[in-house]
Amino acid sequence: MIDFAAAERNALDEYLPRLNARGYRVVRRPARADLPPFLADYDADAVATGPDDNIIVEVVTKGSPTAQSKIRRLREILAGHPDWRLEVIYGGDGERQVPIASLSSIEQAVANLDKLADARAALLLAWASLEAIARNLEPSETIKPQTPGRVVELLAAGGFVTPTQAELLRNMANIRNQLIHGNVDLQPSAGQLQELIVTTNELLSLLKTQPQVGVLS
Structure with missing residues (x-):
């Protein structure tokens, strides 16, 4: 079964930092006070305001029964407001359950x-x-594929890593993201990599003290 909420959350986790980097002020799941009057009754996924233009962000997940009608409605609303535009982002095919790796596989x-x-x-x-x-x-928070940033926040919020370790992981997540998108010139320093390995080993040691969850097929 497709979890549309998880697909939307992961898509926004991935996309909204790009708008921040471009200088926009981003509000996720905005309240009425964050929206102009003509959008006050609209349930927006996110809005971004900038010096030159403003953006309403809509997430579309394949299989969503309401996606296309929402996009049509938004385009009609924005037609009379040239200082606003629509950006549609796609949440993939709808994330499905991801198997939980066995302890022995992780150890290896x-x-x-x-x-x-x-x-x-x-x-x-x-x-x-x-x-x-x-x-x-x-396990209950990671049934679906997770963005690197969310993995870090889950570990930090759960008290599994220290604030210093969480900051290291955020930095390494950025390097990881650039690598998988083709920036093969980028390499972590020996010190960064060693800290990551140490942190991973510490988390593995912690995991060994926890009750083991079942592996999903």
């Missing part, structure tokens, strides 16, 4: 981190291990 992956000569490969495997650990620690 973490054990291989120090064996990888390429720092980029080690970072990506460390991040995969980190997310696998997060799924075990917070």
Whole structure:
């Protein structure tokens, strides 16, 4: 079964930081006070205001029964307001359940981190291990694919990492994102990578003390 709320949340997690980086003030799930009068009755996913224009962000997930009608309505509303425009982002096909990795599989992956000569490969495997650990620690919160930023916030909110470790993970998440999108010139420093490996090992040790959840097929 498609979880449209999870698909929307993950799409916004991925997209809204780009608007922030472009200088927009972004409000997620805005209240009436955050909207102009002509949008006051509209249930917006997000709005972004800037010096030159303003954006209403609408998430569309494949299979949503109301997506196209919402887009048509928004275009009609915005037609008389040239200082506002619509940006539609797509939440994929609707995330489905992701299996929870076994403890032995995670242990094997973490054990291989120090064996990888390429720092980029080690970072990506460390991040995969980190997310696998997060799924075990917070199974009800990670049924669907998670953005790197949400993985970090889940670990921080749950008290599984310290504020210093959370900041490290945010920085490493940025490097991870650039790597998987083709910036192969970027490499983590030896110090950063070692801190990530240490943090991952500490989380693995913590996981071993927790009741194990069942592996989903």
